[in-house]
Amino acid sequence: MMRLGTRASTLARTQSAWVARQLVAGGEGDSDGFQLVNVSTHGDRDRTSPLTRIGGTGVFVSAVREALLAGEVDVVVHSLKDLPTLPADGIRLAAIPVRENPADALVTREGVSDLAAIPHGGRVGTGSPRRAAQLMLARPDLEIVPIRGNIETRMAFAERGELDAVVLAAAGLLRLGFEARIAESFDPWQFLPAPAQGALAVEVRDDLNPESDLARALSELDHAPTRFAVTAERALLRALEAGCSAPVAAFSEVSADNRLILKAGVYGRNTTIVRESRTDTPVTAASAEAAGRALAKDMLASGARNLLAEEWLA
Template identity: 90%
Template sequence: MMRLGTRASTLARTQSAWVARQLVPGGEGVSDGFQLVNVSTHGDRDRTSPLTRIGGTGVFVSAVREALLAGEVDVVVHSLKDLPTTPAEGIRLAAIPVRENPADALVAREGLTGLNSIPIGGRVGTGSPRRAAQLMLARPDLEIVPIRGNIETRMAFAERGELDAVVLAAAGLLRLGLNDRIAEVFHPWQFLPAPAQGALAVEVREDLDPESPLALALSALDHAPTRFAVAAERALLRALEAGCSAPVATFAEVTGDDRLILKAGVYGRNTTIVRDIHTDETVTVASAEATGRALAEDMLAAGARDLLAEEWLA
């Protein structure tokens, strides 16, 4: 029986169950089946404080990783955008499955069809400084309201009419089958997502035998174009020395000829730095990371560090 560690939220369990089914189709293959093991994290227990005040990067993953290192579970699944960019000792990133839609999406109250349909002075909820910044650039008239909680909690603000709309990751809504709640999906090249948004990370202990059935199954689950894209995005985030809750947005894509396109933005209240880069060589993880670092260095030279020090949400 494979024990798979996960946060207890509906989305986390749905994501983890999807990974488990790829590894144990019909309960056969890697083992005789799987068991989802709920792990409570600090970020789940405190659903009111801004992420920057309760630990920021890693607030949703530390407890899950501790369960893995303690041998309480065999595999753990995270939303990759929640993972710190520094590797964890004793843990290996074994697979990054194919990425779900990386875009952000708007869930609106009844009668609204998208961002432009929100009345002047409308109220939009998000707990993300990155989303707040891009919303204010698109609609300076809006009131951005800080919110926390799981997908259901945040959607309810709009469904009850307390807010005109909320912005969420499209991937979570799609994974939960909530497609019909989406009023608008923002194009990821225009409304840049968080680094690695829509991607999953599957981790195991570093000492797992690479020839074991589990390791081989995880290797088959890994999706190279997704791994290359998120390698560039996360390398940029790390080079900027910014956490997962910083006003940093980036999106990378592998083209049909195996080249990489990367675009990123760092947002301040009065200044925005947006850059993009296209690679000329066939992409590898190493070249993707180098591309991310190079773009970050360009943005730092343009003043990104000062923008990262600004606070968007109280």
């Protein structure tokens, strides 16, 4: 039986169970072929401190990876946007499945239909400096309220009327069946998401037998257009030397003719740097990586380093 390591949240277990079903029986199997093993992470234990205070990048990842290296599990699944951009010794990113909706979404209190309908001075919750920055660009009058917690906890702030709205990743809402709660889904080319938002990462130990059934199933699960897109986004994040809690956004897609389009933003309180690039030749893993690094270099030359040091959320 395959043992799959996961955080214990409802979303993490839902994502992990979906991956497990793909690996066990091409999506048609049941739980008899796998076991989900809950792993408690620092980010799960500390539910009140802002992510910028408790470590940011890797706060939801390290303990799960430790279980993999210790042989306690055979496979681990992460939300790829939580994964540090540098590789981990002894671990291989074996599959990136097809990406779910990468957009950010607005969940509102009763009577508020979308962002434009929030009253002047309204209160919107998010724990993300990137989301806070873009909300303030769109609506400078809003009060941005730092919040933490799982999806249900964050939605409840709006549903109880404590906040006018909260901003969440559409992917999580869709995976948990909460699509009816989405009041507005932002265009990811305009309200840029976090690098790799909506994508999953499936990791194994790097000594996995490449001829094993698991290795073959992982190869089939990997989705090349998604891998190329998130490779570019994460290469940009790494070149900027910015963590997952920094006010950095990036979104990339592979076009029908196999060209990569990449757009990114770095947000300061008084300055915003947004850049876009397109590849001239069919995309490869190497060219996606290069595209991310090149766009980051352009942004750094325009002053992005100073913006990364600015504080958005208390």
